[in-house]
Amino acid sequence: MNTKAEIKQFILRALKRMDGAPMPDVSLIESVSTAVRDAAGKRPLVSDINASVRELELGGYIHGDEDELDKSVSWTLTPKGLHKAKQLG
Numbered sequence: 011m012n013t014k015a016e017i018k019q020f021i022l023r024a025l026k027r028m029d030g031a032p033m034p035d036v037s038l039i040e041s042v043s044t045a046v047r048d049a050a051g052k053r054p055l056v057s058d059i060n061a062s063v064r065e066l067e068l069g070g071y072i073h074g075d076e077d078e079l080d081k082s083v084s085w086t087l088t089p090k091g092l093h094k095a096k097q098l099g
Contacts, residue, residue: 026095032084
């Protein structure tokens with residue numbers, strides 16, 4: 011499995027563990043960066059994490075909601091994303 015697929019799977023599992031509560035973008039990036047490593051043991055680039063988040067959003071698996079006051083984004087699973095996360099375990 012490639013690193014991008016691992017990042018996406020981790021994101022889905024992490025959001026599933028939130029039980030519907032939104033996860034701030036900063037926390038999601040930190041979690042992925044801490045948990046996922048490539049074959050050489052290196053952390054993924056933030057740009058790779060952000061690209062994976064956007065692909066999951068475009069695929070309808072996750073939804074981002076921007077806070078109007080501080081412009082931060084929080085993420086939750088969509089029903090499609092919850093179904094996929096349950097399949098992953």
